[in-house]
Amino acid sequence: MLEVKNLAARRGHITLFDQVNFRLSAGEALVVTGANGTGKTTLLRMLAGLSHPLSGKMFWQEQEVRPFDPLLRNNINFAGHAPSLKDELTAEENLEILVRLTGESVSRQTLRDALDKVALGARLNVPARSLSQGQRRRIGLARLTLIPRVLWILDEPVTALDVAGIALLGEMMASHVKAGGSVIAATHQSLDLPNVRSFSFQ
């Protein structure tokens, strides 16, 4: 599905990585690990099509893609460090706006069900500024389930989540993979995923 050849990145004069090669098929998960500052976020942003590699090539289903390619934008669900929430809007409004942005339409009932599933059902109408960091992350989890994209790219998805939240995330990722989707995640938490490979930065 996604293949990269000789990907390289540099920050200032420091080479973060080069010669990154891998191929990810449908129904596979890839966990990216490595110490801080080794380029995990840079790699994930590159794979999502946000950032230009110094050199190397990326292919989506055998077709070469460049950053912001519509193929990537139509098939990838990227969740970065920041949860993309607006303090002034309620949990439900935030979720609706984020789902709509991907071109999907969504009913009120679907939104409520999704928020129920991440245990935010009682916080529908609370402005995001009064939610805790973990609860804000949970809106991100609800967002994952509402956007039908084959590849999830998640940067440090467990940050600020409690034990139950991490379990929920693991469950969601596992069922996505079982359904034939793929996941690329940067995390140090073991998430008990099927069909998982790991990629480690030195």
Added chain:
Amino acid sequence: MNTPASFPTRSAYAFGDGALSAFSWALRRDLRLAMRSRAELGVQILFYIIVVALFPLSMAPDHQLLLLLGPGVLWVAALLASLLSLSRLFANDFADGTLEQMALSPWPLSALILGKVAAHWLTTGLPVVLLAPLLSIQYALEAEAVKVLMMGLLIGTPVLSLLGAIGAALTLGLRSGGGSLLALLVLPLYVPILIFGAASVDGIRGGIDVSSNFALLGAGLLLALVGAPFATSAAIRIALD
């Protein structure tokens, strides 16, 4: 290898697909956000009113002099009011990650930007147009002059928002805060709008037909509408890289 059946196979959108949905998504979201922080909006409008009121205090409030200065002062104040709110046009979305999601949306980024710019104009440009007749009283402008001034502002202020968006996108995330740098980048580009806008009001005193100035402002608006969203989306992608 094919995408599993449980996921929609999406091929690339054709050029312009979803542009209208993107525009209305951005416009409605930004208007809603603006309504939730009305106090901030009020402060921006007050800034405009105060700047206009300060000029007569810096000199002898002679009616003839005020009449000469009025249109120019109102236009310069409109420029500054637009500039003041520009630094936040993309900065919040950039900081909280929404801008990333916008750039990765299947919708065209330039249409999303146009929606945001439209919201910016409705919340900062339109109040400036609507307040102009009230503030003109301070400068003893006549009814005919006020009419021309409002028309000019109506055509000219959207150009300020469009050009300003380019500068706001270029200065995203810069350590110098972006505020004064944004002014340096954007104000020189505002020069033609200021000249044609203020000249249209002067024109009636000299008995010159105002339509040529409006035509030039309109041409500027068209050019900015066509070019600015693309320059802005290029700048946003650069800032995200």
Added chain:
Amino acid sequence: MNSFKYASPAQFYPLAGKLVSVFAVLATVLLIIGLIVGLYLAPIDVTQKDSYRIIYVHVPAAWMSMFLYVVMAFWYAIALGANTRLSAMMAQSIAPTGALMTALALWTGSFWGKPTWGTYWEWDARMTSELVLLFLYLGVIALRSAIDDPRRADKACGVLAIVGVVNVPIIYMSVQWWNTLHQGATISVGERTIDSMMLTGLLMMIFAFWFYSIAITLMRVRAIILEREAGANWISELSEVKGQR
């Protein structure tokens, strides 16, 4: 051997070094002769007396100021389109010289204005346009220095320079329009035939400014190459770098 050989900084660096000396010598020689011709040999102007002689600096500076902006935007456009490092470095090295020429044109213009118009600053169409052009140059330079990552700076300045180059003619026309609207008759020295000695001096000065701009831009681009390619193998092989160790 293809013509793109010199698009690589490693190939361009030594070539630029040779060109710098050629253009620096040419510029110096032409500047000395041009100034002698302009300041001593050319006849005095009937109406403006000796004060007209500032044109030997003013006219070349004003020409270069506008021309260099277009050249800078051209290199930035190439850098954006083809993603070539060297063209962005060329554009980066042109900006300070362009700003210098603009400032020089404004400065000499106002010194000419004092005896001729009786004031250092007149809201003349050309002077106003030069002032806006100076702001455009300073904007590109300031944006560049505010961005840490040189690759991001290249692209951001590229977008700004292209937006600027589209706007320069519009700004110029709007200022012209504004000037005729408010001043009626523009201040002009009147048409008259120019003495051949005056013309010779002026042409020599124009070429001197050209060659100076080329030489200084190439010198600066060499410094930028060293700074940005530091760590590349070919740089540690250079004799001037080896000598430092």
